[in-house]
Amino acid sequence: MHAASRLPEEVRLTLEAIVGSHGLIEDPGRLLAYEADALTTRKGTPLAVVLPDSREALIALVRALHAADLPFVPRGAGTGLSGGSVAHDSVVVATTRLRRILEVDPENRTALVEPGVITAEISAAAAPHGLRYLPDPASATACTIGGNVAMNSGGPHCLKHGVTSDHVLGLEIVLPDGETAWLGRGEDGGLDLAGLFIGSEGTVGIISSALVGLAPVAGTTRAMLGLFDGVGDAGAAVSDVFERGLVPVALELIDRATIEVVEASIFAAGLPTDTEAALVIECEGQAEDVEAELAIAAEACRANGAREVRVAQSEAERLAIWRARKKAYGALGRAAPDVFVQDAVVPRTELVRLLPEIRRIADSYGLRLANFFHAGDGNLHPNLLFDRRDADEVSRVEKAGEEIMRLCVDAGGTITGEHGVGSDKVRHMPLLFGSGELALMGALHHAFDPAGLANPDKLLPVDRVGGSAR
Amino acid sequence: MKSSTLVSGSEQELAEALAALRTRGRESEEAVPGPEVVVTGSARPDPAPLLDSFPGAVGSEDPDPIVLTTARLSEVIEFRPRDLTIEVGAGMRMRELLRLLEERGLWLPVSGEGLERSVGGWVAAGSPSMWDSAFGPVRRQLLGCRMLTTAGETLNWGRHVMKNVAGYDLPRLLAGSRGRLGVLTRVTLRLWPGPENTSVLSFPGESGWDQGDFSGADARVIHVSRDGELREIAVFAGREESVRRRRAALRGFLGSDGLHASESVETGIVAPPPRTPGSAVYRLTPGRRYLASTLRSLVDTTDRGRPAIRAWPRSGSMLARFDTASARERMQSALDRLEFRWPDGDPMAAGTGLPVGLERGGPADLEWAQERRKPSAVAIESRIEKVFGAWPRSWLADHI
Numbered sequence: 001m002h003a004a005s006r007l008p009e010e011v012r013l014t015l016e017a018i019v020g021s022h023g024l025i026e027d028p029g030r031l032l033a034y035e036a037d038a039l040t041t042r043k044g045t046p047l048a049v050v051l052p053d054s055r056e057a058l059i060a061l062v063r064a065l066h067a068a069d070l071p072f073v074p075r076g077a078g079t080g081l082s083g084g085s086v087a088h089d090s091v092v093v094a095t096t097r098l099r100r101i102l103e104v105d106p107e108n109r110t111a112l113v114e115p116g117v118i119t120a121e122i123s124a125a126a127a128p129h130g131l132r133y134l135p136d137p138a139s140a141t142a143c144t145i146g147g148n149v150a151m152n153s154g155g156p157h158c159l160k161h162g163v164t165s166d167h168v169l170g171l172e173i174v175l176p177d178g179e180t181a182w183l184g185r186g187e188d189g190g191l192d193l194a195g196l197f198i199g200s201e202g203t204v205g206i207i208s209s210a211l212v213g214l215a216p217v218a219g220t221t222r223a224m225l226g227l228f229d230g231v232g233d234a235g236a237a238v239s240d241v242f243e244r245g246l247v248p249v250a251l252e253l254i255d256r257a258t259i260e261v262v263e264a265s266i267f268a269a270g271l272p273t274d275t276e277a278a279l280v281i282e283c284e285g286q287a288e289d290v291e292a293e294l295a296i297a298a299e300a301c302r303a304n305g306a307r308e309v310r311v312a313q314s315e316a317e318r319l320a321i322w323r324a325r326k327k328a329y330g331a332l333g334r335a336a337p338d339v340f341v342q343d344a345v346v347p348r349t350e351l352v353r354l355l356p357e358i359r360r361i362a363d364s365y366g367l368r369l370a371n372f373f374h375a376g377d378g379n380l381h382p383n384l385l386f387d388r389r390d391a392d393e394v395s396r397v398e399k400a401g402e403e404i405m406r407l408c409v410d411a412g413g414t415i416t417g418e419h420g421v422g423s424d425k426v427r428h429m430p431l432l433f434g435s436g437e438l439a440l441m442g443a444l445h446h447a448f449d450p451a452g453l454a455n456p457d458k459l460l461p462v463d464r465v466g467g468s469a470r
Numbered sequence: 471m472k473s474s475t476l477v478s479g480s481e482q483e484l485a486e487a488l489a490a491l492r493t494r495g496r497e498s499e500e501a502v503p504g505p506e507v508v509v510t511g512s513a514r515p516d517p518a519p520l521l522d523s524f525p526g527a528v529g530s531e532d533p534d535p536i537v538l539t540t541a542r543l544s545e546v547i548e549f550r551p552r553d554l555t556i557e558v559g560a561g562m563r564m565r566e567l568l569r570l571l572e573e574r575g576l577w578l579p580v581s582g583e584g585l586e587r588s589v590g591g592w593v594a595a596g597s598p599s600m601w602d603s604a605f606g607p608v609r610r611q612l613l614g615c616r617m618l619t620t621a622g623e624t625l626n627w628g629r630h631v632m633k634n635v636a637g638y639d640l641p642r643l644l645a646g647s648r649g650r651l652g653v654l655t656r657v658t659l660r661l662w663p664g665p666e667n668t669s670v671l672s673f674p675g676e677s678g679w680d681q682g683d684f685s686g687a688d689a690r691v692i693h694v695s696r697d698g699e700l701r702e703i704a705v706f707a708g709r710e711e712s713v714r715r716r717r718a719a720l721r722g723f724l725g726s727d728g729l730h731a732s733e734s735v736e737t738g739i740v741a742p743p744p745r746t747p748g749s750a751v752y753r754l755t756p757g758r759r760y761l762a763s764t765l766r767s768l769v770d771t772t773d774r775g776r777p778a779i780r781a782w783p784r785s786g787s788m789l790a791r792f793d794t795a796s797a798r799e800r801m802q803s804a805l806d807r808l809e810f811r812w813p814d815g816d817p818m819a820a821g822t823g824l825p826v827g828l829e830r831g832g833p834a835d836l837e838w839a840q841e842r843r844k845p846s847a848v849a850i851e852s853r854i855e856k857v858f859g860a861w862p863r864s865w866l867a868d869h870i
Binding site: 105107108109110151152154158159162163165166173179180181182183184185186187188189190191192193195196198199200216239242243244245246247286288289292345346347348349374377378379412413414415416417418419420421425429432433434436437440441443444445447448459460 | 550552553554555575596606609610619623624625626627629630631632633634635636637638639640642643645646647651662663664666685686708709711712715716753755757758759786787825826827828829839840842843844846847848849850851853854856857858
């Protein structure tokens with residue numbers, strides 16, 4: 001063990017005094033669990049992991065790290081897909097023990113939660129009051145609300161209801177120097193401060209609590225499948241749904257490669273493996289409206305060449321379709337040891353042109369590609385399958401990924417819609433922003449983290465600490 | 471009469487004017503504060519009416535504000551009807567934008583004073599509206615924007631896409647920033663399919679508004695006139711047959727309570743009361759739970775010089791307009807007596823609980839609203855303002 005990769009003894013004692021020996025991990029074997037998030041190609045070894053179990057401990061930790069001039073990396077459940085919680089020679093502050101739901105207020109339709117609360121638990125706690133928390137990342141049963149707020153996470157049902165930022169009413173932030181502030185959405189006549197901190201990826205502090213909005217559980221929810229022989233046809237149907245005046249709560253596309261993998265797994269939902277693309281369309285509301293909306297969606301599918309439209313006939317059938325969609329990423333593990341997932345968003349009408357293009361790029365590099373994504377939002381998730389032990393394949397994945405990213409940006413798109421920039425897409429930021437925009441974001445960062453301690457090397461490609469080397 | 475300087479022109483000309491102002495500011499570094507810069511989308515060649523509606527502003531710290539108008543930036547930059555996005559110059563009038571959208575069967579959730587504003591003014595004001603609970607507030611509709619910094623530099627944020635988490639979320643910060651951080655010159659907006667039918671059902675309050683089932687309506691408004699008349703308004707927007715069915719259901723529900731509802735396809739009733747010179751408009755956000763008690767205390771305690779109020783029970787917010795200084799003072803003392811607490815459990819120092827933002831008003835109104843803010847949030851905000859070289863404010867105009 002190199003001395004350089006150990007916590008200084010004095011700091012170790014301070015941290016241990018705050019979280020106890022059970023809240024401090026330094027053992028190299030145990031640190032392995034924290035070397036990456038769900039994007040396993042980006043790794044780093046933290047100096048240590050600290051697990052505060054109270055707000056006070058979290059604040060004390062950040063103060064101690066600030067005093068010791070040690071950088072820190074906030075981390076939730078580690079389900080992120082952009083290498084946002086990878087730590088190099090810094091201390092991981094894991095919020096997984098801060099998992100109390102402080103209050104569910106059915107009258108106000110709000111829940112006040114600690115950052116380590118698992119996203120799906122909020123809806124579970126609200127359910128007895130007929131309420132739910134709307135954003136639903138595919139990892140909702142594992143990820144934490146703190147991580148969702150830090151990354152401004154999305155999910156299939158964000159199409160109609162909006163992303164995390166649309167459902168956070170306020171939050172408490174612990175700034176990198178340990179100061180705390182409650183940030184609202186500008187209802188006090190000031191700026192939307194929470195809006196700026198949501199999606200800041202832990203680069204301006206750690207969220208110590210969040211007040212989230214709850215919504216009534218839908219009266220009726222129904223889903224349907226549109227099955228297509230061409231992925232371009234499915235893309236055209238997506239636009240057509242909106243042109244018919246319909247905004248479904250979810251509109252997802254699953255391609256053949258994904259269906260084959262899912263149907264061979266324990267999440268099989270009876271999707272036909274000979275179909276090139278399936279659209280999952282869900283509508284909710286009053287029963288009569290849902291019925292009418294499904295009919296419109298079915299028309300849009302048929303008008304664009306769907307060979308079959310299937311409406312889920314039972315709640316069990318509907319849930320099976322969603323399980324297939326949400327577990328698809330996990331099921332890919334059967335097909336290849338590693339998966340490289342992208343997260344570009346393009347104008348919806350570009351899907352028709354881009355889906356075959358992306359396939360062509362993958363083919364040209366001899367790579368296997370599986371697509372399942374939020375088609376209604378134009379949020380692509382092309383998954384390139386590979387084996388990290390094959391150096392040549394790894395380099396082809398990187399090149400293909402780069403080409404797909406440029407294709408999407410050139411089509412008017414953005415580099416990430418919900419996974420975040422993290423460490424993975426920092427290099428792509430100049431595709432979107434000029435030096436003026438990057439400098440302003442750098443200045444904003446500097447205003448809150450002048451010492452450059454908060455989640456270093458993430459989000460911004462510029463030297464965030466104004467030239468001083470770290 | 472307040473004197474002022476109006477700057478109108480192309481984006482390039484506005485940028486040059488800002489750069490020149492910045493230089494002027496540097497030259498006179500001493501005790502003289504820089505001029506107040508007021509951004510407006512108003513097409514009026516003379517900004518006097520804008521300022522005149524504010525007798526309070528005459529006494530403001532700056533006798534000679536610079537009024538910068540985006541009125542000439544009113545062109546369509548990029549319209550992608552099939553993608554449900556549009557990018558327009560910030561000076562386009564909102565009614566003109568809605569007309570363009572209607573031609574393509576599209577729509578933007580705008581109501582009330584938002585209809586009278588420029589598109590940039592609508593975004594910069596970020597005011598609450600009846601559509602917030604169904605479609606999200608202004609900030610959800612803003613996908614991107616182009617701005618001039620206070621130093622005249624051009625910056626671009628966002629794209630014609632529905633989701634975007636690349637970098638800090640500048641569009642969210644700029645929506646509702648009231649033109650203090652710079653000048654919005656172009657905005658890119660999320661559009662919605664146009665509803666086939668928009669209509670309202672209204673009936674006299676207040677019997678229904680605590681327990682009535684409005685779940686079938688797309689928006690709910692409580693309207694209190696200055697003479698104390700309270701009306702409940704249910705707004706429906708959607709497919710023809712769906713609106714008809716839901717409206718009939720609510721009507722039946724109300725009828726069983728002996729309430730007579732009047733029906734209208736005219737949504738004008740939800741329009742804001744006309745502006746009056748010297749009035750102040752406050753935005754109050756008591757939340758769903760305290761909305762009713764806040765409303766009652768405002769209506770009861772200010773029996774003379776009552777405010778005109780529009781409240782949105784679903785989002786727990788309201789706008790209250792006070793026409794006289796004495797009415798304002800009563801409102802302030804009434805709010806100071808109400809019990810609220812912040813979600814982070816901060817003890818309720820009297821008068822700091824209920825979030826109160828000033829939408830429009832003079833220096834005294836602004837000062838009172840500012841004093842109620844949480845110091846920790848004000849400190850965060852001032853760090854951001856410093857980064858942007860934000861303009862100071864001693865009063866707030868309507869963002870038109």
